[in-house]
Amino acid sequence: MTEQAKAARRDGRPRRKLVMSEILEQAMELFAERGYDGTTLQDVADAVGLSRPNLYNYVRSKEELLVAMVEATSQEAAATLRAVRERTDLDPAEKLRTLVRILVLQRAAHPARFRTLDRSEQSLPAEIAERHLDARRAVLAEITAVLDDGVTAGLFRPVDTRVTALSVIGMCNWVAWWFHPSPAHPAEPVADQIAENALAMVARPEGRTPDAPTPLGAAALLQQDLDYLVRLLRGEADAT
Structure with a gap:
C-alpha cells in the first residue's frame, strides 16, 4: 500500500476513493503480471494490505474490478473530454491542446490500468467490453468533433478528421508503455510536447x-x- 493510502487510513480522512484507487492500481499490476484468470481477490487483498473481508467493503468480485477500471479509465476520460469540447471560452486549437494533455497525463498517471485494459480487451465480459467500446467511441467522437470545428473555422487544414483523431489518440495511448515519470522527469512537459505535436499535424499555415x-x-x-x-x-x- 502506498504511504498516501496508509496515511489516509491512519488519520481518518475520507479515504474510500483513495483506497479504491490503490486497489485498482494493485489489481492492474497483478493482472498484467499473472493474467486476469491467474489473479485471485486474495492476491489483490494481500497486495493492498487488506484482509479479504475488508476488501469486500470496496469490491466483491474481479468483474467489479474490471467495471471500476473501465469507469475510471475510459468512461471518465470520455466525460472529461466532452466537458472540454463544450467549453465556449476556447477555440478549437486550445481545445485540441487541452484534450491531448488530459489523455497523456491520464496515461502517465495510471499506466498499469491502461495497459491491462488494452491487453484484456478481447477477454472482457460482454457487458464490460461494451462499456469500454462505447467509451472509446466517445473519446474518438470528441476529438473528431474538435478537429471538424477547427477545419470549419479555418484553423486546421482540411484533413480526414477521423483518421487524424485516431492518430492523436495513438500518440496519447503509447505514453502508457514508454513513459516512466519521476521527480526529475515529470509528465507535464511530455504532455505539452505531445499536444504541440498534435497541433502541428493539423495547423493551417499562416495566410x-x-x-x-x-x-x-x-x-x-x-x-x-x-x-x-x-x-x-x-x-x-x-x-x-
Missing part, C-alpha cells in the same frame, strides 16, 4: 499560402478543400 507561390501550389490547396468537401457530402449522404 494559407502554398509552400511555393506557383499555380500548382495554389491548386494543391484548392484540392485539399475539395477533398474535404467530398468527405462532408459523403458523410451527409450516409447519414440519410
Whole structure:
C-alpha cells in the first residue's frame, strides 16, 4: 500500500476513493503480471494490505474490478473530454491542446490500468467490453468533433478528421508503455510536447499560402478543400 493510502487510513480522512484507487492500481499490476484468470481477490487483498473481508467493503468480485477500471479509465476520460469540447471560452486549437494533455497525463498517471485494459480487451465480459467500446467511441467522437470545428473555422487544414483523431489518440495511448515519470522527469512537459505535436499535424499555415507561390501550389490547396468537401457530402449522404 502506498504511504498516501496508509496515511489516509491512519488519520481518518475520507479515504474510500483513495483506497479504491490503490486497489485498482494493485489489481492492474497483478493482472498484467499473472493474467486476469491467474489473479485471485486474495492476491489483490494481500497486495493492498487488506484482509479479504475488508476488501469486500470496496469490491466483491474481479468483474467489479474490471467495471471500476473501465469507469475510471475510459468512461471518465470520455466525460472529461466532452466537458472540454463544450467549453465556449476556447477555440478549437486550445481545445485540441487541452484534450491531448488530459489523455497523456491520464496515461502517465495510471499506466498499469491502461495497459491491462488494452491487453484484456478481447477477454472482457460482454457487458464490460461494451462499456469500454462505447467509451472509446466517445473519446474518438470528441476529438473528431474538435478537429471538424477547427477545419470549419479555418484553423486546421482540411484533413480526414477521423483518421487524424485516431492518430492523436495513438500518440496519447503509447505514453502508457514508454513513459516512466519521476521527480526529475515529470509528465507535464511530455504532455505539452505531445499536444504541440498534435497541433502541428493539423495547423493551417499562416495566410494559407502554398509552400511555393506557383499555380500548382495554389491548386494543391484548392484540392485539399475539395477533398474535404467530398468527405462532408459523403458523410451527409450516409447519414440519410
